[in-house]
Amino acid sequence: MKNKFNSLLAIFCLSAIFYSCQSEQVDLLIHNATIYTVDGSFSIAEAMAIKDGEIVAVGANNAIKNKYAGKNTIDAELNPVFPGFIDAHCHFLGLGNTFFTVDLVGTKSWEEVLSKTLEFADKNKEGWITGRGWDHNDWPTKSFPNKKSLDSLFPNRPVLLSRVDGHAAIANQKALELAKVDVNTFFEGGIIEMVDGNLSGILIDNAVDSVRKAIPEQTQNMMKKALLAAEGACFSKGLTTLDDAYLENAVAHLINEMHTSNELKIKVYGMLSPSEENKTDFLKNGPYLKDKLSIRSFKYFADGALGSRGARLNKPYHDDPQYKGLFLNDSLYFMEEAKALNSGGYQMNTHCIGDAANRMMLKIYAEVLKGTNDKRWRIEHAQVVDPVDLSLFKKNNIIPSVQPTHATSDMYWAENRLGAKRIQHAYAYKTLLKLNGLISLGTDFPVEDHDPLKTFYAACIRKDANEYPDNGFQMENALSREEALKGMTIWAAISNFEETEKGSLEVEKKADFVILDQDIMTIDPSKILSTKVLSTYLDGEEVYRKN
Incomplete structure (x- = not known):
């Protein structure tokens, strides 16, 4: 009985070696998946073979697994696979910069904007304070804010906080001075908002760019x-x-x-x-x-x-x-x-x-x-x-x-x-x-x-x-x-x-x-x-x- 078992084991091992030699080697084999190919017929496959960074085969589980052997294999457990989005x-760098500036997305009031800016400034003691993400349309008072509070909180440090779309911003007086913006400044394709003859700090479109240029590269x-x-x-x-x-x-x-x-x-x-x-x-x-x-x-x-x-x-x-x-x-x-x-x-x-x-x-x-x-x-x-x-x-x-x-x-x-x-x-x-x-x-x-x-x-x-x-x-x-x-x-x-x-x-x-x-x-x-x-x-x- 033992000899018979050993013989069967040897046959199995030889068969496995023969099978692997006959299979085409690939770097990665994914199977047991729901693969949305997004090809011309929007077909759905089960398995995919990959070599040298490219797809060499897509199809049914058995067809792919019988033909290919992967150095690495993924059982997708029936999870869906999609082309990379x-x-x-x-704006690639713009996203990266948000990790190092004041995050104002989702703020519900101008007071919350000020609070987050103060918190950021306390942790980052030097240089310009920049941020992005406020939207006055989400606030109880849906009008643009005024820079007076920023001037009071940051009299000697420039601040530029961009609206969520990047096409408007509010700057404090120090930032405007460094950018050489005053009541007589005019920008083609941009607006510098005035309230009662004074700068409100609100800048729109090309006027925003003028202040951004004053920020050190x-x-x-x-x-x-x-x-x-x-x-x-x-x-x-x-x-x-x-x-x-x-x-x-x-x-x-x-x-x-x-x-x-x-x-x-x-x-x-x-x-x-x-x-x-x-x-x-x-x-x-x-x-x-x-x-x-x-x-x-x-x-x-x-x-x-x-x-x-x-x-x-x-x-x-x-x-x-x-x-x-x-x-x-x-x-x-x-x-x-x-x-x-x-x-x-x-x-x-x-x-x-x-x-x-x-x-x-x-x-x-x-x-x-x-x-x-x-x-x-x-x-x-x-x-x-x-x-x-x-x-x-x-x-x-x-x-x-x-x-x-x-x-x-x-x-x-x-x-x-x-x-x-x-x-x-x-x-x-x-x-x-x-x-x-x-x-x-x-x-x-x-x-x-x-x-x-x-x-x-x-x-x-x-x-x-x-x-x-x-x-x-x-x-x-x-x-x-x-x-x-x-x-x-x-x-x-x-x-x-x-x-x-x-x-x-x-x-x-x-x-x-x-x-x-x-x-x-x-x-x-x-x-x-x-x-x-x-x-x-x-x-x-x-x-x-x-x-």
Whole structure:
């Protein structure tokens, strides 16, 4: 009996060795999963094999396990696997900087802003005090604050606190003095608010930039710390590619250096700021395309934000009948820039909130693009678009790039700004999707939270975290779950010219994927926001695992 057992054991071992020799070796094999491939037929698979950072096979459990043997194997325990999420509009360094400044997101009053600023100043004794995240629309008194309290608390230390959208800020007197701003200062495309003939401290759009320029530049070491902090936060939410929507020259070069040294891993699609340095370094030399850094676009601002009434409207604000908002530059400037980008082979991506800003830029795009094309120029936000202008998206293959959480953040007060009629044409994602059959989705972090599942929830469910309103906000423009997922993956990749390498889980594409603990495609809507990322993979390498 013993000899027979030994013989059987030997046969089994030899069979195992023979089988392993016959199997193709891969670096990673995932099985027992629900894999949303987001391919052309939106197929669902069970297993996936990965080698050298790329997907070599996707299919049924038995088919993949019989053909491949993995150096590492993951039993996904039936958890869902999705392509790595792409944030189609965000501010990478801006997110990192929030870890080292005053966090004012969610403050419910000006008094709470002051309290948090004092707490920060007590822990950080020197230099400028900067912060971001307050929104006066969330306060009992919905008017802009005044700098008097800041002047009293910080007479000798400069303070600049930005509104949540970054298009408005409040500065104390010391900051204004260092920036050489007084009652006689004027900025094209910006506002310095005056109250009873005195500076209130409120700055809007280009006026904010004038004070920011007075802040000492970050050291390279500070920027590295901020970028790495932001990378870790993004990986923990399943993000694998970030579309940085205003990349300054020094930051672009630093990201490239950190990628080269492997200090930084997350992939970046850079929309450059239109500085002379960027035009010299990039525009004149054509698109800059590396494995993890793609630079082939420039970002512009046509107007400001709706919350601070900087968005440029065709007709006056409903709650300010004498005012239409701001153009941040004139049409001649944008036309010349558009022609230069077109000649240089670069994509043009323009921030447009108000219907007047959208109309101006759509017409400029149309004149330069001249109909059907594959330039993939984008309108960022496309927040309020007059129906008569919608056809320009379709005729010129212009991509709407939107941030669904703006809709659910703004819905409490947006109708006050726009009026009952005009609000119907705002945050119209389904309408925009139908024009060209795709729409790219982002968060606009740190304006909004960097969690893409909040993007998904806002796009489909159109409610806040408290499930308000009961029936959703303007549900005729909600996206389906499949559409929302595509907007965060393959459609975002298309808007970046990267659909052949990412955005779906298909053979020969990069193995960028995320494993979640719940299936956001099927669970009850109330559970979507409680979904957690179990692990995130970039080029087949695990870059995040939930503890």
